[in-house]
Amino acid sequence: MSIMELNGGSCVAMVGKNCVAIACDLRLGNQALTVATNFSKVFPVTPSTLVGLPGLATDTMTVWEKLRFRTNMYEMKENRKISPQTLAHLVSSTLYEKRFGPYFVEPVIAGLDNSGVPFIASTDLIGCINFAKDFVVSGTASEKLFGMAESLWEPDLAPEELFETISQTLLNAVDRDAFSGWGAIVWVVEMDGSEGKVTKRWLRGRMD
Amino acid sequence: MEVSFGITGKDYVIFASDTSSVRSIVRMKSDEDKQKEIGKHLVMAYSGEPGDTVQFAEYVERNMRLYAIRNHIALRPSSAASWTRAELAKSIRSRNPYSVNLLLGGWDPTSNTPHLYWLDYLGTMATVPFAAHGYGAYFSLSTMDRYHNPEGTLEEGLDLLRKCINELETRFIVNLGKFKVRVADKDGVRVVEL
Numbered sequence: 001m002s003i004m005e006l007n008g009g010s011c012v013a014m015v016g017k018n019c020v021a022i023a024c025d026l027r028l029g030n031q032a033l034t035v036a037t038n039f040s041k042v043f044p045v046t047p048s049t050l051v052g053l054p055g056l057a058t059d060t061m062t063v064w065e066k067l068r069f070r071t072n073m074y075e076m077k078e079n080r081k082i083s084p085q086t087l088a089h090l091v092s093s094t095l096y097e098k099r100f101g102p103y104f105v106e107p108v109i110a111g112l113d114n115s116g117v118p119f120i121a122s123t124d125l126i127g128c129i130n131f132a133k134d135f136v137v138s139g140t141a142s143e144k145l146f147g148m149a150e151s152l153w154e155p156d157l158a159p160e161e162l163f164e165t166i167s168q169t170l171l172n173a174v175d176r177d178a179f180s181g182w183g184a185i186v187w188v189v190e191m192d193g194s195e196g197k198v199t200k201r202w203l204r205g206r207m208d
Numbered sequence: 209m210e211v212s213f214g215i216t217g218k219d220y221v222i223f224a225s226d227t228s229s230v231r232s233i234v235r236m237k238s239d240e241d242k243q244k245e246i247g248k249h250l251v252m253a254y255s256g257e258p259g260d261t262v263q264f265a266e267y268v269e270r271n272m273r274l275y276a277i278r279n280h281i282a283l284r285p286s287s288a289a290s291w292t293r294a295e296l297a298k299s300i301r302s303r304n305p306y307s308v309n310l311l312l313g314g315w316d317p318t319s320n321t322p323h324l325y326w327l328d329y330l331g332t333m334a335t336v337p338f339a340a341h342g343y344g345a346y347f348s349l350s351t352m353d354r355y356h357n358p359e360g361t362l363e364e365g366l367d368l369l370r371k372c373i374n375e376l377e378t379r380f381i382v383n384l385g386k387f388k389v390r391v392a393d394k395d396g397v398r399v400v401e402l
Contacts (some may be wrong), residue, residue, distance in 0.1 A: 007332065028334050033345060035326055036334035058331035062297050100300065 003104050004055050004125075006031060008179030009041050010139025011052030012170050013110035013120045014153060015132075016162035019190040020118045022110040023203075025171045026140075026183035028057055037207070038183040041139075045071050046081040048189055048196025049111025050092065054139035055125070056104035060084050063103050066094055084111030084119040088129055095127035102126050106138040116191040135169075141177035148173045159190045163201070171205050182207055209382050210255040211344030212242065213372055214311040215356065216322045216337050220315045220393040223253045224369055226344075226384040231258075238385050241251075245397045246272045247282045250314035251390050252292075255341050256329060257307035264306045268292055283334075285314045285323035289333060299330030305329065309341045313328040314392035322392075342373075347379055348372035360393065370402060 008029045013022040024089065028039035042052040043064050053060040070090055074082050082090070084151060088109045095103055108122045122136035123129050135153050137145035148169040157165055167186055174180040184203040189196055213224040243253045244265045252268060254261045266391035271291070283291070289312045299306045302317045306329060313324035326332075326339040338352045343378075355368050366389075373387055389400050 028332070030328070033349070036336050039334055056330070056332075057334075058293075058297050058300065058328075061293065061333060065294075076219070126306065169228075 001031065003067060004106070005140055005179060007055075007057040008140050009039070009054040009057075010137070010141040010145060010174055010177065010180040011041055011054045011108045012135065012137045012145050012149060012164060012166060012173075013052065013108045013122070014135040014149070014166045014169070015118045015120055016157040017115055018112075018118065019159045019162055019188060020110040020112060020120055021061040021162045021186060021188045022052055022108065023166050023184060023186040024052050024054065025170065025174050025180045026185065026203055027179070027181050029179060030177075034182060040185055042185065042187060043068075044198070045087060046111070046196070048191075049082070049084045049087055049109065050198075051087065052108040052110075052138065055106055059103040059105045063094065063105050063107070066082070067091065070094065083113045084109060084121075085113065087111065088121040088123070090092045092123050092127035092129050095123060095125060099126055108136045108138050110189065112189055112191055112196055126206065131147070140179040141173045144173035144176045145169060159188050159199075163188050167203055171203060175206050181205060209343065209384075210242065211342040211376065211384060212253040212311050212340065213338045213344070213348065213369060214253065214313060214324045214326075214336075215352070215365045215368055216312070216313070216324045216358070217362060219315070219320075219322060220362050220365065220391050221251070221315065221322045222362075222365050222369055222389065222391050223251045223311060223313070223322050224389045225253045225255070227386050227388050228384055229258075241388055243388060243390055244269050245390070247276070247288065247314065248396055249317060249392050249394070250282075250285055250288055250312070251392050251397055253311040254308055254311050260306045261308050263309045268295070284316045284318060285312070285325070286316070288312065289323075289325040289327065293327055293331050293333040296327060296329060300330050308383040311339055311341060311386045314397070315394055317394065320394070334350050335363050343380065344372075344376055351375055366400070366402065373402070
């Protein structure tokens with residue numbers, strides 16, 4: 001039993017035309033026992049960036065608390081919101097600091113920078129960044145997510161189409177994974193003028 | 209072998225813990241109180257490594273009291289749970305971690321809502337309408353899934369608890385004896401007889 005599979009949970013993020021989407025399941029388990037069905041692994045960092053932290057649940061919360069502190073300090077010092085590229089590097093350094101006693105999370109990052117250009121990235125548990133152009137996946141259902149995303153994703157999807165694509169990717173992947181599921185949430189980020197607009201939707205999925 | 213339950217309702221939270229103190233094949237005590245009142249409206253039910261449990265529970269209780277003394281106001285359930293979670297998360301990566309699982313919760317007078325949190329020794333925290341720790345969870349969570357009413361009265365909550373304890377008495381090999389039951393609501397914390 002791997003430590004990354006103790007609590008279960010998965011995340012996926014995708015790039016669309018001037019938009020990004022990120023989604024996660026809601027299960028929190030203790031091996032085979034489901035403990036909660038409202039445990040979201042995705043957290044908003046700025047009005048136009050979010051980070052997903054699937055893995056060991058205690059580290060999900062600890063890493064989120066550290067990131068929240070660091071991004072708040074960044075905003076206070078620089079007097080501007082952190083860009084998604086910089087956030088990815090911040091996540092990477094936060095994780096690498098614990099290189100020989102790591103946090104057991106494998107984050108995915110999604111956001112739009114100031115000019116509305118979409119950005120996604122993922123890292124491993126010690127902070128190696130993957131700058132993908134299409135989609136990133138993480139969690140206990142990552143292999144299934146790779147399969148679904150590879151088949152369903154295409155470039156330049158509009159926000160509504162991207163929502164459908166990422167939803168089907170997540171739902172069908174977690175249905176094949178015993179440790180993920182019990183509901184899902186999808187966030188779609190697009191530019192509304194110069195502000196980020198985030199639409200959050202709960203998905204109706206198999207509750208088993 | 210230790211079991212604890214937590215059930216929320218319209219305006220209360222029920223905590224139930226078994227009362228057996230066991231070492232190997234011997235039951236040393238059958239009136240052990242495995243809960244602590246950590247605030248006027250806050251209860252914490254603990255289970256896990258003997259020794260670690262009481263040490264950690266008293267540590268939490270005293271720090272809650274210290275906060276209230278310093279700041280002239282008690283911590284709300286969500287804040288108390290967050291602090292406790294952070295202590296457990298610090299502990300797990302220390303030289304000698306506390307091996308304690310908790311059900312923490314109570315009545316929040318600022319928002320007039322009941323809260324219940326499931327915490328484990330790693331520092332995992334989940335906000336739940338009902339919960340259980342130990343082997344008892346495998347037997348009773350399904351019963352709670354079926355019969356729990358989030359807007360239920362105290363009587364309904366206690367009935368659900370009786371169903372769960374009954375399930376254990378029928379199907380669990382270990383006889384756990386009596387349960388210590390506390391209710392946290394707007395009037396504070398009190399012990400109830402099932």
